[in-house]
Amino acid sequence: MPRATKQSPERGSARLRLLDAATDIIRDRGFAATTVDDLCKAADVTKGAFFHHFASKDALGVAAAEHWATMTTAFFNAAPYHDPADPLERVLAYVAFRKAMITGNMAEFTCLVGTMAQEVYESSPDIREACGRSIFGHAATLEADIEAARQGRAITGNWTADSLSRHIQAVIQGGFVLAKAANDPECAREGMEHLDRYIRQLFHVREEVAA
Amino acid sequence: MPRATKQSPERGSARLRLLDAATDIIRDRGFAATTVDDLCKAADVTKGAFFHHFASKDALGVAAAEHWATMTTAFFNAAPYHDPADPLERVLAYVAFRKAMITGNMAEFTCLVGTMAQEVYESSPDIREACGRSIFGHAATLEADIEAARQGRAITGNWTADSLSRHIQAVIQGGFVLAKAANDPECAREGMEHLDRYIRQLFHVREEVAA
């Protein structure tokens, strides 16, 4: 366990290392079951460093949610599902991308802010709000494409683009819950197939053979 | 705070009172943030009684999940959505029923086993499995109706009854996560409307004006 020493090149990175550790550990055990000592050990920093950067454990929770929002925004911005020229194709590509992301350990593909929101929605309003901003901010990134597709194809249905954008996130989050309960990621993938089928039906396009 | 005294008429009900308290408190704060003392206080029993009935806090978690399964099974068996003669009508009535259930406090309508599974899936396999049995056992109660509707209406789609039964639960669970993140139950209700629309589309039936 190499202590960060004087002249250490990582000096100044304790905050980031703590946030990265929080992302992993909280997804694994949840927020309440994650101790400050756990985080310090994983990030290889001391308790002094922790409370230098964060006023409290709750404050770290808020920062972790915001860090998650920043990371995921950059990640999804750089993802290839934006490539198609047709907005509906982009939405369907997003769903396919989310499905393809479901691999590896449960903690690797599940959602930090969904997990935290579920746990602390009542006990820690600050964390809950930060989680909400992350989830609904991400949902909103699909809204323009959905609306463009809706207008471009003259779809008239009893639903709105923002409602569908939230529903997409709900299916993803629900898939994670079932996957954890079953200890089987396939549950989450299944949900994405239903979601793909639903969206195609809303827009009256043929169902393709699942990729 | 009236201590349970000798000659108390509730004697013998400590276990049940603890399970009921666990149902409420864990849905509010999550499993890890719920202390044994919290449960004892809410159930108005002592720690001795707690550990007389449960070998550990984890054991209570398992029992709470099983108690939840028992309660919800009885509740849904008695619910009116079974009344329609047509199996598809019963499935749609189930979705409407679940939507109508979303009222009151968050902790009142959200799902104990979904919350717990999300939290302890990695750290407590016993609880995770009990949660899984509850969720997937409930999902399975819809499978026969879905399959009957599928055959009765000669539906040929690239999906199975058991997959759809799980997806229905996923949408419900995902709706709960978003509702908590937004602090707004309407998120969960929206999801049920999309689910209703999806099922109707799968079975090629007209969308009704939302109840």
Added chain:
DNA sequence: TGACACATACCGACTGTATGGTATGTTTGC
């Protein structure tokens, strides 16, 4: 250029309390 002030980033021992769990009674129904 260098001395000084000041700020930021960290260290690690310490503390008060909360927590899960235990040991040992006491009461109650059969």
Added chain:
DNA sequence: GCAAACATACCATACAGTCGGTATGTGTCA
């Protein structure tokens, strides 16, 4: 009179948070 159903006092530990300190960088002015 025996076993189940409690009650009460207690314990070891783990936990979030504190505090006095040190190391390193940075701006400033003679």
